[in-house]
Amino acid sequence: MINFNIIQDFRDQVNANSHYTWYAYQNKNGKNYWNIICACMDWIDVGLECMDGFSFDRKKLGARGLEVFTYISAIDIVWESIQQLHRAIINENEVPFSGEKEVFINDVLHKDDNAYFKHIRAVFGAHPVNLSKDKNNDKWFASWPTTGIHEKYDVALYLYNVDPSKDDIIFGFKFAELNEFFTKRYNHLSYLAKKLEEQYQDYKSSLILNKIRPTTNIEDQLDILEEELNKRLSNDYFEHLVDQIKRIYKATVTNENNRETIEDYRGKVKRVVEELTIKIQNVDYTDLEMDHIVYSNHPQEIHYELSKLFECLYGHRKDEAYDYYIERVSKFLNPYVQIDKTMSADEIFLLLHVGLYNYWDSV
Known part of the structure; x- marks a missing residue:
């Protein structure tokens, strides 16, 4: 169940305080961050509407593999939008949750959660037969997704190495972990809303002194x-x-x-x-x-x-x-x-x- 109140509360904060956010961000260091903020809010709405009501049927995975990919892509849209909001409001050189390894516990690739999710998106539909080379310069290709090949995952696939001397890798995810990844990042909107309010209060205090x-x-x-x-x-x-x-x-x-x-x-x-x-x-x-x-x-x-x-x-x-x-x-x-x-x-x-x-x- 998607909590739509979080994005609505963020929108309300953006439009609060006599439109302080527009005033502060429509020309910040020569950039129109206001346009970025509006675009991100709109695309978060799109992603959430796509995710809402999604259900998974193991028996129809072959036919519905792209529906799983659509769900993953919707999470990616929301997550990319939140990253952009963080850059605009907090620090343009910072990505939230970088280095954290708290969600995907069966990480065979030894990536942090952000990178692991990006790999999920890539192999489950974005570009499964054109994956980037890894740190060892190995080239990999993904099989189609299926269930039952490994009990650690709800959905999994094989990663085939172009080098015939190297073994395949079983790669997958659990929906519970995927949803935990989404929820933690989606909740970051509340933190960003709090920061906007703090910025407004600081600005207000400076004006009162004038x-x-x-x-x-x-x-x-x-x-x-x-x-x-x-x-x-x-x-x-x-x-x-x-x-x-x-x-x-x-x-x-x-x-x-x-x-x-x-x-x-x-x-x-x-x-x-x-x-x-x-x-x-x-x-x-x-x-x-x-x-x-x-x-x-x-x-x-x-x-x-x-x-x-x-x-x-x-x-x-x-x-x-x-x-x-x-x-x-x-x-x-x-x-x-x-x-x-x-x-x-x-x-x-x-x-x-x-x-x-x-x-x-x-x-």
């Missing part, structure tokens, strides 16, 4: 926060919130009847900026407690018109019904702000936020 420059000018503060977000981890929610607030402060007030209400609202938005500054300083990209001041729900009565109006104000589309949307929304929000279709897009944008906040504050 204090954000304070200023009493709210618009300057927003520019500073925008710069800090570019230096730190990208976060769509925080970046959009900063853009929204900058536009709220950017607008020029043309109707003096709205000024007092606007200034009161902007004073509340300033508290959002203060919370934003603290969170960015601490690299805490969880939602703000006070973002409701900027992000208001749309009242049901004008939900459609508001949605269309905001699309126009964001510049996503032009709409011939723009004046109609303004008329409907301004009438609904008239107890709180006065909106006129001749106002600039920035001023209408501001007044919508002011009006919506005061509407919900009054109900």
Whole structure:
């Protein structure tokens, strides 16, 4: 039974922490390790899906020899992918479990587990009649796989030497050992996920020590926060919130009847900026407690018109019904702000936020 949670947990870690892994690995020492990480995760999924549900029938080995090879190849795909992940995340010159001889106890070739597995893959289907020469420069060829030629193995074959004076070798494996080899290496993903989290925490600690420059000018503060977000981890929610607030402060007030209400609202938005500054300083990209001041729900009565109006104000589309949307929304929000279709897009944008906040504050 394949534990798919291990690869899913690794994927979750890769995508966690405001996509730190993408930020750190999309250009590391001039190489795009992010692409490597994505490719490896995808191929691990392919290998696991192939392995899941595999069963072995001794009576049909001749006919199903390639199915055994497919199972071995699926393990190899997963293992190769994990090696690449290890190189990308830990050390590009290091292969995990090198030198270990803990799994294949009947190792007639005196190889470590990694090398023994590669030999299993080669002789059981990858290139059984074109095997590499051994350390003694001997050339070997594999027979077809069978059962019962040696009790130490579930599946075995003969390795024939091209030198007629040399004896054949019985070579094989047990499925229990093969699965142990796979499990140990597959579980290495949990270690790699832990290392990604440690790397993120180290990076986060370094950012926290880098204090954000304070200023009493709210618009300057927003520019500073925008710069800090570019230096730190990208976060769509925080970046959009900063853009929204900058536009709220950017607008020029043309109707003096709205000024007092606007200034009161902007004073509340300033508290959002203060919370934003603290969170960015601490690299805490969880939602703000006070973002409701900027992000208001749309009242049901004008939900459609508001949605269309905001699309126009964001510049996503032009709409011939723009004046109609303004008329409907301004009438609904008239107890709180006065909106006129001749106002600039920035001023209408501001007044919508002011009006919506005061509407919900009054109900």
